[in-house]
Amino acid sequence: MTTTLSTIKTHYLEQVASGLADLPEDDREEVLQDVSAHLAELDENEVEAALGSPDDFIAEFRASAGLDADAPRMRKWSLAKARARLDEAGRRLGEVSRWQAWRPLWIWTHGWLFLSTIAVLGGGTAFRRFPVPAIEQSTIVGLALLVAATWLSVWVDRRRTRTREAGSFLYSSVVVLLLFSSLFWPRDIARAYPHGEEIFYPDQLVGPSGDPIYNIYAYDLDGNPLEVLLFDQNGRPLRSLPTWVYEEAEQNPGFREPFEYGEGAVEFARDEFGRIIPNLYPLDLFQHGAYGLEAMPPPALGFPQLDDVVTDRNDEVVPTTITPGVVD
Amino acid sequence: MDSTQLLKGVLDSAVLAVIERGSTYGYDLVRQLRSAGFEDVGDASVYGTLRRLFNGGYLSSEIVPSEEGPARKYYGINGAGTDMLERSRKTWHEFTTVMNSLLDGGETE
Numbered sequence: 353m354t355t356t357l358s359t360i361k362t363h364y365l366e367q368v369a370s371g372l373a374d375l376p377e378d379d380r381e382e383v384l385q386d387v388s389a390h391l392a393e394l395d396e397n398e399v400e401a402a403l404g405s406p407d408d409f410i411a412e413f414r415a416s417a418g419l420d421a422d423a424p425r426m427r428k429w430s431l432a433k434a435r436a437r438l439d440e441a442g443r444r445l446g447e448v449s450r451w452q453a454w455r456p457l458w459i460w461t462h463g464w465l466f467l468s469t470i471a472v473l474g475g476g477t478a479f480r481r482f483p484v485p486a487i488e489q490s491t492i493v494g495l496a497l498l499v500a501a502t503w504l505s506v507w508v509d510r511r512r513t514r515t516r517e518a519g520s521f522l523y524s525s526v527v528v529l530l531l532f533s534s535l536f537w538p539r540d541i542a543r544a545y546p547h548g549e550e551i552f553y554p555d556q557l558v559g560p561s562g563d564p565i566y567n568i569y570a571y572d573l574d575g576n577p578l579e580v581l582l583f584d585q586n587g588r589p590l591r592s593l594p595t596w597v598y599e600e601a602e603q604n605p606g607f608r609e610p611f612e613y614g615e616g617a618v619e620f621a622r623d624e625f626g627r628i629i630p631n632l633y634p635l636d637l638f639q640h641g642a643y644g645l646e647a648m649p650p651p652a653l654g655f656p657q658l659d660d661v662v663t664d665r666n667d668e669v670v671p672t673t674i675t676p677g678v679v680d
Numbered sequence: 681m682d683s684t685q686l687l688k689g690v691l692d693s694a695v696l697a698v699i700e701r702g703s704t705y706g707y708d709l710v711r712q713l714r715s716a717g718f719e720d721v722g723d724a725s726v727y728g729t730l731r732r733l734f735n736g737g738y739l740s741s742e743i744v745p746s747e748e749g750p751a752r753k754y755y756g757i758n759g760a761g762t763d764m765l766e767r768s769r770k771t772w773h774e775f776t777t778v779m780n781s782l783l784d785g786g787e788t789e
Contacts, residue, residue, distance in 0.1 A: 379731070382741075385753055386706040386727055392749030393707045402723065409724040416691070416728030 361391045364399055364406055371410030375419075383413070463502025557592045566592050566616075568633040569650055577650070582631050589631035593618060601628050610638045610645055617645050687721055691729050693768040694718060696761055699739065705752040706730060730755060738764055 368387055372380050387403075394402055403409050414421050557565040568590075570578040582590040591598055597613045601620050610617035617638040620628035638645040687694075698704065698712045710726050733739050738761035742754045757765070 379735070382734075382753065383727065383731060385743075385750070386730070388750050389705060389746070389752045390707045390710075390723065390727075392746075404722070404724065412722045412724035413728040413731075416722075416725040417731045418728075 360396050360399060361394075364403075365391065367406035368409060368413075371406065372413075463498055463504075466501040466504060557590065564592075567635050567637055567648070568592065570633060577634075580633055581629070582633055590633075591630050592633075592635065598628065598630050610636075612645075616640070616648070687718060690772070691721065691725060692733060693765065693772065695726065695729050695733065696738065696757060696765040696768070699755055699757045700762070700765060703742070703754040703756040705744075705754050707752075709755070733761070736760075 365384060365388060369380065369384055372383060375383070387409075390403070391399060404412065411421065413419075557568075559565050568582060570580045572578055584590055594613065597611065597618065601611050601618075604611075610619045619636040619638070620630065621632045621636075622628050634650070637648040639648050640646075694713060694716075695709065698709055698716070704712065706727055709730070710721070710723050713721050713726065730739070734741060734755065738758065740756045740758050742756065743751050744754050745751050
């Protein structure tokens with residue numbers, strides 16, 4: 353049963369490898385090369401009889417090689433051991449896929465985290481869409497940067513492997529920190545969706561093409577503009593601006609000036625207690641102009657024109673669509 | 681008598697002496713030590729000693745492909761290793777002379 357026997361030897365070798373995880377990689381590989389050649393000379397069922405248990409082998413090896421007997425097998429967990437296990441998993445993944453030089457998943461993760469780090473260091477607003485980042489609305493640019501970052505991370509990783517001890521702990525810490533912190537970033541990830549010069553917030557209303565809806569204009573059947581309170585199907589007030597704008601406006605009940613956010617500003621209607629009425633539409637929005645903040649006008653197309661095909665329940669013609677080019 | 685502790689003290693010299701006869705690889709080194717009489721020597725001790733001597737700059741190594749299995753790493757002795765072995769020989773002979781004298785009932789003063 354070659355497969356079973358081979359598994360026994362491989363398992364033995366892996367255990368020895370984990371017990372020598374604190375050695376420099378080159379050293380460890382050389383030792384494992386010796387042990388591997390030795391194992392090849394043995395029958396599968398005499399491995400432990402000849403070499404002893406993996407624990408005994410490691411203890412004896414470390415004692416005669418003058419290594420610290422305490423590390424790393426005596427510790428239940430260590431960064432070096434975890435890294436060795438992770439590296440081993442990556443190596444085996446590469447072997448399974450027969451694409452050892454480019455362990456795809458592991459390397460891609462490196463690249464993604466690398467790019468994420470750069471994005472965070474650069475202010476954190478440029479990127480974090482998953483799995484392929486979009487930079488300035490361009491997936492192609494994001495993909496190109498991801499490929500570049502992946503290549504760079506492989507290059508850094510190889511250099512790190514050569515001079516591994518110095519930066520190993522710091523590098524591993526950064527990777528672990530990023531992995532953990534990404535679990536608690538849902539809000540930041542949502543905020544970081546790029547949309548042109550601004551940041552697009554998924555908690556806003558979105559049009560069919562994915563562009564955000566900042567304001568809503570309502571008209572009665574005669575074409576008169578209305579002020580309306582809008583709610584969704586669950587009775588929640590519809591809010592078309594980033595959540596933090598509402599939050600900050602709520603925290604400043606006496607603030608009566610246009611509240612600036614990003615590219616524009618908003619002046620919320622407030623009740624008698626100074627509380628904002630977030631879902632009263634249309635919102636009083638402003639944009640930066642040549643002379644400061646300027647009120648944003650209603651849509652240029654104006655009131656929808658009549659479509660004489662569609663009728664309501666009383667068979668009366670109702671306005672439903674905008675006829676392009678016709679201005680109210 | 682348990683010779684394990686004695687063995688540990690002389691394993692460096694024993695390994696160098698075997699390799700001085702000709703370059704060899706780990707498994708064969710263990711075999712040669714056993715056939716020379718070191719039956720209790722642990723395989724892991726030999727590999728640990730090899731690693732220490734190699735890192736100390738007393739041995740050279742060369743990877744040689746094998747038709748029977750994975751490539752073998754052959755260890756050879758270099759100048760520093762030869763010097764060390766010579767010093768060990770001298771120390772050993774002086775030591776055994778004294779010990780023989782003591783154990784065989786010679787004068788102690």
